[in-house]
Amino acid sequence: MAGATSTSWLHAAKATAPSLLSAQPRRLSSRKAVGVAVRAEQKDSATESEVENPAPMASSAAESTVKSDFKGGPFTVRSDMIGAVLGGALNVPFRLGSGALVKGYKVENRPAAEVGDDKYAIPFAGRKFVEVANPGPRPEKPIEIYEFEGCPFCRKVREIVSILDIDVLFYPCPKDGPNFRPKANQMGGKKQFPYMVDPNTNIAMYESDDIIKYLVEKYGDGKVPVMLNLGVLTTITAGLALIGRGGKGSTYVPARLPEKPLELWAYESSPFCKIAREALSELELPHIYHSTARGSAKRDLLIQKTGKFQVPYLEDPNTGAAMFESHDIVEYLRKTYALAQA
Numbered sequence: 001m002a003g004a005t006s007t008s009w010l011h012a013a014k015a016t017a018p019s020l021l022s023a024q025p026r027r028l029s030s031r032k033a034v035g036v037a038v039r040a041e042q043k044d045s046a047t048e049s050e051v052e053n054p055a056p057m058a059s060s061a062a063e064s065t066v067k068s069d070f071k072g073g074p075f076t077v078r079s080d081m082i083g084a085v086l087g088g089a090l091n092v093p094f095r096l097g098s099g100a101l102v103k104g105y106k107v108e109n110r111p112a113a114e115v116g117d118d119k120y121a122i123p124f125a126g127r128k129f130v131e132v133a134n135p136g137p138r139p140e141k142p143i144e145i146y147e148f149e150g151c152p153f154c155r156k157v158r159e160i161v162s163i164l165d166i167d168v169l170f171y172p173c174p175k176d177g178p179n180f181r182p183k184a185n186q187m188g189g190k191k192q193f194p195y196m197v198d199p200n201t202n203i204a205m206y207e208s209d210d211i212i213k214y215l216v217e218k219y220g221d222g223k224v225p226v227m228l229n230l231g232v233l234t235t236i237t238a239g240l241a242l243i244g245r246g247g248k249g250s251t252y253v254p255a256r257l258p259e260k261p262l263e264l265w266a267y268e269s270s271p272f273c274k275i276a277r278e279a280l281s282e283l284e285l286p287h288i289y290h291s292t293a294r295g296s297a298k299r300d301l302l303i304q305k306t307g308k309f310q311v312p313y314l315e316d317p318n319t320g321a322a323m324f325e326s327h328d329i330v331e332y333l334r335k336t337y338a339l340a341q342a
Contacts, residue, residue, distance in 0.1 A: 090240070090241050090242075090243065090244040091241035091242075091268075091269055091271070091274075092269070094237045094238075094240040094241040095159070095227060095237055095238065095241045095269070096227060097269055098159045098163075098225065098227035098228065098268075098269065099158065099159035099160075099161075099162040099163060099267060099268035099269040099293060100162070100267065100268075100269040100270075100293055100294055101133070101163070101293055101294050101295055102133035102134075102135055102162070102163060102164075102165045102293050102294065102295035102296050103133060103134060103135055103136070103163050103164060103165070103220060103221070103225075104132075104133045104134025104135065104295070105131065105132075105133045105294060105295035106131075106132060106133070106295075107129050107130070107131055107132075108129070108130045108131075108132060109127055109128075109129055109130075110127065110128055110129075110130055111126070111127060111128075112126055112127055112128045114128075115128040115130055118300065118303055118304045119300050119303070120299035120300050120303055120309050131294050131295045131299075132295055133165065133294075133295030133296065133297075135164055135165040135166075135219075135220070135296075136164065136219045136220040136221060137218075137219055138166065138219070139166055139167075139198070139200050139218075139219060140200050141199045141200050142166075142167045142168055142169040142199075142288060143161075143166060143167075143168045143169070143196065143197075143198055143199075143200075143215070144168070144169045144171065144196070144197040144198075144199065145157060145161075145168050145169070145170055145171070145194055145195070145196050145197075145211075146171045146173050146180055146181075146183075146184035146193060146194060146195040146196075146197075147170065147171075147172070147173060147193050147194040147195070148172055148173050148174045148175075148177075148193060148249060148250055148281050149172070149174075149248065149249025149250065149274070149277050149278045149280075149281035149282075150242055150245070150247045150248060150249045150250035150278075150281075151193055151194070151250070152235055152236075152238035152239035152241075152242060153193065153194060153208040153235065153238070154193055154194045154208070155238045155241065155242065155268070156208045156209075156212060156228055156234060156235070156238050157194045157196070157208050157211050157212060157215075158268045159227075159228060159238075159268050159269075160211075160212045160215055160216065160224075160225070160228060161215075161268070161289070161291055162267045162268040162269070162291045162293040163220075163225055163293065164215055164216065164219050164220050164291075165291050165293065165295075165296045165297075165298070166215070166219055166291060167288060167289060167290055167291060168288070168289045168291070169261060169286065169287075169288050169289075170280075170286065170287055170288075170289050171183070171184070171286050172249075172280060172281040172282075172283075172284050172285065172286070172287075173193055173284075174249065174250055174251050174252040174253075174281055174282050174284060175250055175251045175252060176251060176252040177252040177284045178252070178284075179257060179284055180284060180286070187204065188204060188206060190206060192206050194206070194208055194211060196211045196214070198214075198218070201218070212224055212228055245274065245278065248278040248282070249277065249278035249279075249280075249281035249282050250281075250282070251282060252282060252284055253282045253283055253338055254338070254339040254341060255283040255284060255285065255337040255338050255339055256337050256339060257284070257285075258285060258286070258316070258318045258337065259318050260317045260318055261285075261286040261287050261288050262280070262285055262286070262287040262288070262314060262315065262316050262317070262318075263287060263288045263290065263314070263315045263316075263317070264276065264277070264280065264287050264288070264289055264290065264312060264313070264314050264315075265290045265292050265298070265302055265311050265312065265313040265314075266289065266290075266291070266292060266311050266312045266313075267291055267292050267293040267294075267296075267311065268291075268293070269293070270311060270312070272311065272312060272326045273311055273312045273326070275312075275326040275327070275329075275330060276312040276314065276326045276329040276330060277312075278330075279329065279330040279333045279334065280333065283333055283334070283337050283338060285333065285337060290302075292309075292311055306322075306324075310324045311324075312324070312326055312329055314329045314332070314333075316332075316336070319336065321336075
């Protein structure tokens with residue numbers, strides 16, 4: 001069977017997030033515990049039988065560098081990526097930009113002299129428009145979520161991650177993935193996604209609606225945003241937002257497992273970020289997701305780190321590679337981690 005080779009990262013994962021295999025995180029079952037009930041009878045999560053099976057992309061031999069003649073920048077699109085970006089942009093009309101703004105987002109008009117060049121701001125007529133927000137308490141350790149890109153239930157959870165501006169360690173679970181899909185099943189006992197583990201509270205749960213409620217109560221103001229609180233309409237529009245990409249990111253492409261998780265700066269409503277996330281998902285590459293929706297203070301951090309704000313931005317601690325541009329990220333991931341197929 002073609003699949004990822006065994007590495008120290010996988011063993012380490014079993015000793016950390018899946019140390020929860022031995023520590024057995026509590027699966028939330030009553031509102032009295034933390035104000036959220038897991039409704040096992042409510043079907044608002046994807047099961048294996050519901051996953052579409054698009055043909056996997058051809059993979060190439062592992063390399064560590066990508067050379068591109070395209071001179072990119074914010075909101076610039078390479079000609080062969082226009083269709084992909086337009087498909088990813090369907091979330092805007094269907095989800096009305098849910099996941100684009102951090103909770104409490106607002107714009108402040110300040111004198112340009114008061115705003116340093118290391119701050120994310122929009123200059124205009126001697127002034128700078130500074131975007132700020134009011135997120136809740138930060139988790140000490142990243143929330144761990146087992147999911148895959150082409151799943152509407154998983155998308156709902158990714159939206160609240162961006163709205164709450166929390167960092168997440170994503171374990172992609174594409175169909176036929178040999179590593180994290182079986183592990184999630186072992187930990188939780190169901191072939192169902194998304195599955196969340198909070199190492200800060202030792203709580204674990206299924207059901208996208210319950211995950212959302214838990215996160216807003218623990219790391220927000222307790223109020224579920226309107227676009228995530230419309231019942232079946234939320235799920236339908238989340239699914240419609242994904243149709244433009246034809247199930248990309250849903251099915252495993254044989255790949256090597258990295259020693260350390262990659263790091264991605266992105267946010268859910270960006271079509272550019274979606275393209276990079278799809279590749280991470282189908283290659284089953286675990287990654288720390290630094291959410292950078294509008295109003296996030298991490299936009300300032302990215303400017304201080306790289307000299308500009310642009311997403312997606314990928315760092316690979318396994319090779320030292322770092323890059324912007326979704327097409328370059330996809331090409332790099334395929335060349336570095338995808339296994340040649342007969």
